[in-house]
Amino acid sequence: MHKPPKLFLRFFRWFCHRELLRYIEGDLMELYAGRLAKSGKIKADGRFILDVLLLFRPSIIRPMEGHRNLNHYGMFKSYFKIGWRNLLRNKGYSLINIGGLALGMTVAMLIGLWINDELSFNKYHRNYNQIGKVYRNSLRKGDVNYNPIHNTGLGTLLKSEYSAQLAHVVLVRSRGEERVLTFGDDKYSQRGYFMQPEGVAMFSLKMVNGGSKGLEGMKSIILSQSLAKKIFGDRDPINQVLTMDARWDLNVTGVYEDLPRNSEFNEASYFAPLDLYLEGSANLNVWNNFNMNIYVQLQPGVDAATASAVIKDAMLGHVDDDLTKAKPKLSILPMSQWHLYSQFKDG
Secondary structure, three states: OOOOOHHHHHHHHHHEOHHHHHHHHHHHHHHHHHHHHHHOHHHHHHHHHHHHHHHOOOOOEOOOOOOOOOOHHHHHHHHHHHHHHHHHHOHHHHHHHHHHHHHHHHHHHHHHHHHHHHHOOOOOOOOOOOEEEEEEEEEEOOEEEEEOEEOHHHHHHHHHHOOOOEEEEEEEEOOOEEEEEEEOOEEEEEEEEEEOOOHHHHOOOOEEEOOOOOOOOOOEEEEEHHHHHHHHOOOOOOOOEEEEOOOEEEEEEEEEOOOOOOOOOOOOOEEEEHHHHHOOHHHHHOOOOOOEEEEEEEOOOOOHHHHHHHHOOOOOOOOOHHHHHOOOEEEEEEHHHOOOOOOOOOO
């Protein structure tokens, strides 16, 4: 006696609901026998396989253990209808509940985005875990003063004598400079920083054009991508000449990707060489003019606390008596603390 394909018969018996199995299987076998006699085994087998596949639908499939409803779609459809009718019947109450839920979810998402923005501050920089900023703790009229603004002499000293702890030391003008950049007849008032050349690599500026050594020439300048687009449009900005404050002609040596809003130098639309601001490297050894921030990149394996203990007395013997009496102590604040932990009171 010929039988239908065993594999598909087993498949049918596996998925079919137990309460329906004997009825549907009986119909299938009866149809198979009629087709076998009329059309032969090959066609009968083919039609049997097709019937099994067509029966594989929610109203027939056996439910998960513990569930008796044969038609899950019908159940969910019924729930939806009941819920919808209740909403329409109690419109005011429904509006308050749905509006409150939507408002709560919106507020929660906004708070989450804000927290993420705060905690990810400065993480754009690849050397995030190794960069620090030098602070000075000193006594003034009985008060403890904590200050990040230093002289160029200290930066030069740290760079030359503390290389065992500090891989890189970079001096940056302590505030952004509003300068007028001129190209042809067009003038652009832009805010940027004067920085030593190593800062490009230390802060891992992503160079779109040019390289990380773009500030090595005293009459050079690198621009943010948005400023370069504003000034030059689709032209290649490299080696174009900009005039700054009608005083210096500067050669564009690089274009960097705009810094994100939650980063230290987010307002910088340009970086220019610090030597240009100082009017020569001779002014890198001045100890009586406080106008610089000092950023450092720690050597691998050295943490901020260890380096701070080594450099804490570096200013002594180089500054005047008034500052010496203030007992200046240096320390390094890690980049991870700049945004949320950089306000100090009484030291």
